[in-house]
Amino acid sequence: MPFKTLLTVTGADQGDDDLKLAAGLCEEINAHLSALVLVIAAPPAGGAYAEVVSPAWLAEREVEMEMLQKRTSAVSKMLSAIPVSTDLSSDYPEQSWADDVIGRRARYADLTIVGPEVLASQMLKEKIVAGALFSSGRPVLLVPKGARATLKPKHVLVAWDASLEAARAVRESLDILSRADEVRVVMVDPIEDERHHGDEPGADVATYLSRHGAKVTVERLPSSNHSIGEVLRQHAVDTSAELMVMGAYGHSRLRERIFGGVTRSMIENPGLPIIMAR
Structure with a gap:
């Protein structure tokens, strides 16, 4: 929409x-x-x-x-x-x-x-x-300082963890994703089982997005002792992403405040324009 x-x-x-x-x-x-x-x-x-x-x-x-x-x-x-x-x-x-x-x-x-x-x-x-x-x-x-804001980006990174929040963010961004030249569905240390990403991590969401006309590439990245937020921000830079789409607060706000989390990390240091939903 x-x-x-x-x-x-x-x-x-x-x-x-x-x-x-x-x-x-x-x-x-x-x-x-x-x-x-x-x-x-x-x-x-x-x-x-x-x-x-x-x-x-x-x-x-x-x-x-x-x-x-x-x-x-x-x-x-x-x-x-x-x-x-x-x-x-x-x-x-x-x-x-x-x-x-x-x-x-x-x-x-x-x-x-x-x-x-x-x-x-x-x-x-x-x-x-x-x-x-x-x-x-x-x-x-x-939209962080120094970033170019656009709702018609050519290159979009979707931070995918198979959560309800990530699915909601993708659904809210379908119009943007379907018009982009490139949509990278990125997973960090994905778990391969039916309760998480399935037998082939990223395949289901890629198929869903493709049916809406999105040009999708699936990427599975190791964290290599870095935080998920750091990995996503660096990959966005490496791939010239103009926008990131991600779910927010898969854990409670209290847990994120005490222990930290991807959402909190991204809010404090977005690095690039980010659409968040939950």
Whole structure:
């Protein structure tokens, strides 16, 4: 299914680069741009000194709301000058439910764009990625600094581990994959059994993609004492991939936070544009 609505989220401290990136992607595929301006509310004061600092906290919230209004006005002006259809909303959620607010908004878009400015903002990045992946059922596109973003790539790498999440990412990206000149289905240390990759790892997903017109090559790579994330990033460089498609959070977020994981590694250091879904 082609992407017809792209969502971008911006905060009070961000500039317009991520907005321009999302607008460019919309123009490339003739899509609608939905923009959300978000300021996450400062947490309330607590402890024995709550009564003393409470007025300062209330004053801080007033400043934040003014920042939200000012940023929303600036974004509205910027959007009025771009050559694609747009809509604009704003919100001022508490930190604990900011990802839910983002997720509800992302349900009405096909793809949420996370550009370099947001990737540099730890809290906003985590809230947007978590909200889009866990509260919307929609994929995200991570675009790191210096990367060329396109939704019409010629060379695509699919990180395949036969999981439900990877299958969802492939399904969400079918329009892109079917139009690419080259799709490399890459597996790192694949397990050959019926509960994992089957007797011939990659054969089933390659057949599925081929029926949709994708030009598929299957590659099985050894990790050789490197992390899966490192292997995928290096192979993307070696094969001149313009986009990676992968499933996200095959393990719980808590497990990934404590022990690390491929998803967390890729969010922290994408290396190239990555579409993630779960």
